[in-house]
Amino acid sequence: MDKERKLILKLGQKVTNRIGHKVTVDDPEYWGLASVLTDEMAGIALSMKVRKPMTAEQIAKKNKIDLRHTKEVLHEMCVIGVLEFNRENEDHHKQYVLPMFVPGSAEFMNMNREQTEKHPEVAKFFYDMSLLPLVKVAPMVPPGGAGVGMHVIPVEKAIPSAQESVSIEHISHWLDKYNGQYAVGDCSCRRSRRIMGEGCGHLEEDMCIGLGDMAEYLVETGKGRYIDRDEVMEILQRAEDNGLVHQITNIDGEDKIFAICNCCVCSCYGLRTSQLFNTPNLSRSAYIAKVDPENCVACGQCVEYCPAGAVKLGQKLCSKDGAVEYPRQELPDAVKWGPEKWNDSYRDDNQMNCYDTGTSPCKANCPAHIAVQGYIKMASEGRYLDALKLIKKENPFPAVCGSICNHRCEDACTRGTVDQAVSIDEIKKFIAMQELNSKTRYIPPMINQTGKPFTEKIAVIGAGPAGMSCAFYLAQKGYPVTVFEKNKKPGGMLEYGIPRFRLEKDVLAAEIDVLRAMGVRFECGVEIGKDITLDNLRADGYQAFYAAIGCQGGRYANVSGEDAKGVWTGVDFLHQVNQDESTKLDGRTVVIGGGNVAIDVARSAVRAGSFAVSLYCLEGRDIMPAAKEEQEEAMKEGVAIHNGWGPKEVLIEEGTVKGIILKKCISVFDEKGHFDPKYDENDLITVECENILMSIGQSIQWGGLMDGSAVEFGRGDGAVADPLTYQTNQPDVFVGGDVYTGPKFAIDAIAAGKEGAISIHRFVHEGQSLTIGRNRREFRELDKENLQIPKESYDKPPRQNVTYRAGIDPKSTFDDTRVPFTEEQLKAETSRCLGCGASVVDPNRCIGCGVCTTKCEFDAIHLNREIPDASHMARSEDKIKEVLPYAMKRQIRIIRNKRKETS
Structure with a gap:
């Protein structure tokens, strides 16, 4: 064990913020300083008073050392971060200051990147010293923070002009005060978290703005660079775009701050003061957000960005028992407060989206949780491009989805309990028609925290919906992304597995063109594992891989004769037809399978010329997995659907199909709901045919893609991965879509692609956790059976139905004959939405940052100045006298409450 260094120990005791604590060598006050300070430096610091400026001459004289050497040591101490300096005197001479640990030297020491990476204990030192001094005092702090740490300052445009405000509540006031004296440096909190392996994906570079003397300090000590006001405003705007909270230092009273920080709750130690201890007084501004339910459409943008978890989704409609009462966070105002009241998991809990009572079923049931009510409202107002932008936040x-989605949102629609569900997909399809015109399509701008593109190369393998979704969100964040696709065209099953009568290929091509415009590069005709390997790509600089090759292989039924000529898998048949619509099927066709793919196969067989198409499936009509409307379309086109039959044997004549024997299925699932079909082997039928199309499942064709990797495979040969992050046992390989879940729908794959992009962003930056502070995207729907729905809210036109192009026999063409809604139909249909969800603010959690207001596009959430005392800024030296009166009043309230409880 190293020898105890008495000067370091003494200095740690001198500077600590912990009142009444005796510092030992086991405390961060000691080992944090001991790692970087010499005894000479400690001696010089001990000759100074905390937060009392001294010139180099005064320090040299007091320590009886050479002035030149003193200046050299003082400069080195400033570089280390244990000292700061200012020129707050008449002659503007440089004065050195021994700051507190936080905000002060513990933070400044973490600003020195090389030092913190060389001495990672410095990162833990800052973590501890921003926490330990507040353990006992946190519940006693009055609004405004009483000179403790940092203080939220609202987004300036969120401050209502109609309400009285004071100058110090405006960022512009502080920028004017320090006119031109600006510098920017890295975020110490995020750096500390990164070094500890607890980064949240919010990066540290160029996030903290130093003002006045702090600007000079940052530049002179190599911790930052000078910037002008335009760049200050650009940084602030970028922070708001990324949902970060503005905070100012709060230890020098109302006449001085030294920094404006742009913080995230998942890393910031300043915001932790209120969130961990559940004591918002330590952070909050004078403002509280409030929702106007009439304008709110439960789009969830305010919820997603709220740093304090104060806004969650609830319902707008009353229950049959009256208005829903939402829980409020308990505050320490009149109760004893200890660790049992803290929230150690606040970084994850603040990402919860929804109250237990639930919210709009459309958003809750959509796998991508798109803001359905939001884009319906925008469409009703003619804001089609805004609606398109809102959809693209999640999809x-x-x-594409407007044409093929299985619309779980629509199936769950509250309106369906009244008469018929809102035709959500047709509304989305109308909005998305903007994509077909290059002049009106929406190409998202790059939005990331740095304001410049990233350099880390990402490879996406497979250009299906999961892969392209991942590429989209990575490109939007500024990454160079290459999508490798073994087929000649991108799109995966969207291109090769879905017939054009359901998805016109110009629709798909238009949306792929958006990705190209965003900078995504497509390499088609390249099979990874055959033409090139993952190791080749690693050698070429690719730092992460998203494998989303889908389930592009078909499955056979494992019955006698299925290797005969005339037997196809449904997947192979669709691939052939989508490549060449002139493909012909002569004679009679039997399709085996009951899902949407089987329906597509049957309808394509009709168009390929088969004069009799029959579909046989195990399930009864009531439990067929194919969508009801798809079944109806097929029957209209002459497809005969037979339920309760499975294949037993393919009949062959001279190597060619001549028929199939089917056996009666008496049950499909076992008592636990698992697929386990049972048959009556004596109940058989024979169906004559010339073609059999097996559409009973799909398989993954890995090829050599994962050769030599640590990726494991599970059920159905799917990749094994973490269910939240999609990371495999090969750390740089992530998976998504059908290769992970098995065959599902495009919207499921799209949702997985976005999550994959989030994980990859975190993975390629050292020290970032894949899970901390991550939105779990968990929603629950409200109780539709317990709603009080006023008649006037549903006394609207009936559901608008899809129409078809006149004079065209759909069996004769692969064209999509469905006609999109007219604008009149759109207006009528959007008016049918009940608007059953809304955002709800817990005022006891709100810290008044105003971030929510910047995300709302419906003028539904605003700041109200309800706690003017929170704008009182005190000097750190006065914190005891600031805290004491409030603490005494609080103690009296606690005693009174106890008496009430016992009386």
Whole structure:
């Protein structure tokens, strides 16, 4: 064990913020300083008073050392971060200051990147010293923070002009005060978290703005660079775009701050003071957000960005028992407060989206949780481009999904309990028609925290919906992304597995063009594992891989004769037809399978010329997995659907199909709901045919893609990965879509692609956790059976139905004969939405940052100045006298409450 260094120990005791604590060598006050300070430096610091400026001459004289050497040591101490300096005197001479640990030397020491990476204990030192001094005092602090740490300052445009405000509540006031004296440096909190392996994906570079003397300090000690006001405003705007909170230092009273920080709750130690201890007084501004339910459409943008978890989704409609009462966070105003009241998991809990009572079923049931009510409202107002932008926050392919989605949102629609569900997909399809015109399509701008593109190369393998979704969101964040696709065209099953009568290929091509415009590069005709390997790509600088090759292989039924000529898998048949619509099927066709793919196969067989198409499936009509409307379309086109039959044997004549024997299925699932079909082997039928199309499942064709990797495979040969992050046992390989879940729908794959992009962003930056502070995207729907729905809210036109192009026999063409809504139909249909969800603010959690107001596009959430005392800024030296009166009043309230409880 190293020898105890008495000067370091003494200095740690001198500077600590912990009142009444005796510092030992086991405390961060000691080992944090001991790692970087010499005894000479400690001696010089001990000759100074905390937060009392001294010139180099005064320090040299007091320590009886050479002035030149003193200046050299003082400069080195400033570089280390244990000292700061200012020129707050008449002659503007440089004065050195021994700051507190936080905000002060512990933070400044973390600003020195090389030092913190060489001495990682410095990162933990800052973590501890921003926490330990507040353990006992946190519940006693009055609004405004009483000179403790940092203080939220609202987004300036969020401050209502109609309400009285004071100058110090405005960022512009502080920028004017320090006119031109600006510098920017890295975020110490995020650096500390990164070094500890607890980064949240919010990066540290160029986030903290130093003002006045702090600007000079940052530049002179190599911790920052000078910037002008335009760049200050650009940084602030970028912070708001990324949902970061503005905070100012709060230890020098109302006449001085030294920094404006742009903070995230998942890393910031300043915001931790209120969130961990559940004591918002330590951070909050004078403002509290409030929702106007009439304008709110539960789009969830305010919820997603609220740093304090104060806004969650609830319902707008009353229950049958009256208005829903939402829980409020308990505050320490009149109760004893200890660790049992803290929230150690605040970084994750603040990402919860929804109250237990639930919210709009459309958003809750959509796998991508698109803001359905939001884009319906925008469409009703003619704001089609805004609606398109809102959809693309969660789904890069609205036009594709408008054509093929299995619309779980619509199936869950509250309106369906009244008469018929809102035709959500047709509304989305109308909005997404903007994508077909290059002049009106929406190409998202790059939005990331740095304001410049990243250099880390990412490879996406597979250009299906999951892969392209991942590429979209990575490109939007500024990454160079290359998508490798073994087929000649991108799109995956969207291109090769879905017939054009359901998804016109110009619709798909238009949305893929958006990705190209965003900078995504497509390399088609390249099979990874055959033409090139993952190791080749690693050698070429690719730092992460998203494998989303889908389930592009078909499955056979494992019955006798299925290797005969005339037997196809449904997947192979669709691939052939989508490549060449002139493909012909002569004679009679039997399709085996009951899902949407089987329906597509059957309808394509009709168009390929088969004069009799029959579909046989195990399930009864009531439980067929194919969508009801798809079944109806097929029957209209002459497809005969037979339920309760499975294949037993393919009949062959001279190597060619001549028929199939089917056996009666008496049950499909076991008592636990698992697929386990049972048959009556004596109940058989024979169906004569010339073609059999097996559409009973899909398989993954890995090829050599994962050769030599640590990726494991599970059920159905799917990749094994973490269910939240999609990371495999090969750390740089992530998976998504059907290779992970098995065959599902495009919207499921799209949602997985976005999550993959989030994980990859975190992975390629050292020290970032894949899970901390991550939105779990968990929603629950409200109780539709317990709603009080006023008649006037549903006394609207009936549901608008899809129409078809006149004079065209759909069996004769692969064209999509469905006609999109007219604008009149759109207006009528959007008016049918009940608007059943809304955002709800817990005022006891709100810290008044105003970030929520910047995300709302419906003028539904505003700041109100309800706590004017929170704008009182005190000097650190006065914190005891600031805290004491409030603490005494609080103690009296606690005693009174106890008496009430016992009486």
